[in-house]
Amino acid sequence: MPDLSDLPRKASLRAALLNRRRALPATSLDEGSAHVVAALSSLVRNERPNCVAGYVPLGPEPGGPGLPDALADMLGSEARVLLPVLLPDSDLDWAIYHGPYALTPGPHGLREPSGRRLGPDAIATAELVVVPALAVDKRGVRLGRGGGSYDRALTRVSPETLVVALLYDGELVESLPEEPHDRRVGAVITPSGGLVHLPV
Numbered sequence: 001m002p003d004l005s006d007l008p009r010k011a012s013l014r015a016a017l018l019n020r021r022r023a024l025p026a027t028s029l030d031e032g033s034a035h036v037v038a039a040l041s042s043l044v045r046n047e048r049p050n051c052v053a054g055y056v057p058l059g060p061e062p063g064g065p066g067l068p069d070a071l072a073d074m075l076g077s078e079a080r081v082l083l084p085v086l087l088p089d090s091d092l093d094w095a096i097y098h099g100p101y102a103l104t105p106g107p108h109g110l111r112e113p114s115g116r117r118l119g120p121d122a123i124a125t126a127e128l129v130v131v132p133a134l135a136v137d138k139r140g141v142r143l144g145r146g147g148g149s150y151d152r153a154l155t156r157v158s159p160e161t162l163v164v165a166l167l168y169d170g171e172l173v174e175s176l177p178e179e180p181h182d183r184r185v186g187a188v189i190t191p192s193g194g195l196v197h198l199p200v
């Protein structure tokens, strides 16, 4: 694999990382996601958040299609899982997860919650924020889909709240390009490394 930190632009990094994920065999995706979900489960059981912001994995994203249900199972019955709804300007709205039958098709092949929208500030009520990423570097700099959605959403999250990105092995990289609007994450979970806290 090339040293991803040597690739100059975010767009070419995204393409390389997406191609690498698409080339992973189904068994690696399944096993990787199972390890990631197990480490996330330990984190949730330790932290006992009342509200977790999650996501519905798209294609080969870590966590697999069962991630929202897995999150709901990790939490007590009083706790809630928030899921993102992509807005036309690429900002994120949020709605409570009420099971797989309450997900509807969204843009880019996304599946989004069909329930009442709580507004973009609802992410501030999450006590743990689980985010998708294509890669994260050792400082916590995150590379996402390129809409700037999580850069905006994470500005509404308290600095005290843990933001954790789910990755496959090889996606916690040495260095990524960072722009002023980029919001760093506090931790990543990888299949082999489990939960890794990053310096804020």
Ligand SMILES: Nc1nc2c(c(=O)[nH]1)N(C=O)[C@@H](CNc1ccc(C(=O)N[C@@H](CCC(=O)O)C(=O)O)cc1)CN2
Binding pocket: 018, 055, 056, 057, 058, 059, 061, 084, 085, 086, 092, 108, 109, 110, 132, 133, 144, 145, 146, 147, 148, 149, 150
């Ligand atoms: N699961 C998930 N949900 C998410 C995000 C994400 O990265 N993953 N987002 C993060 O901001 C927002 C959605 N933003 C997105 C922006 C672009 C594409 C995209 O380019 N999709 C490809 C098709 C899928 C693929 O092949 O990977 C496309 O349209 O070509 C997807 C999501 C909110 N919800």
Ligand SMILES: Nc1ncnc2c1ncn2[C@@H]1O[C@H](COP(=O)(O)OP(=O)(O)OP(=O)(O)O)[C@@H](O)[C@H]1O
Binding pocket: 010, 142, 143, 144, 145, 146, 147, 148, 149, 150, 151, 152, 179, 181, 182
């Ligand atoms: N607070 C903001 N308000 C408006 N636009 C923003 C904001 N933050 C970032 N953007 C815009 O979003 C675009 C993409 O940003 P970037 O490449 O960092 O996305 P990303 O973090 O990879 O994507 P995502 O968060 O959607 O997964 C940039 O053109 C940037 O100007």
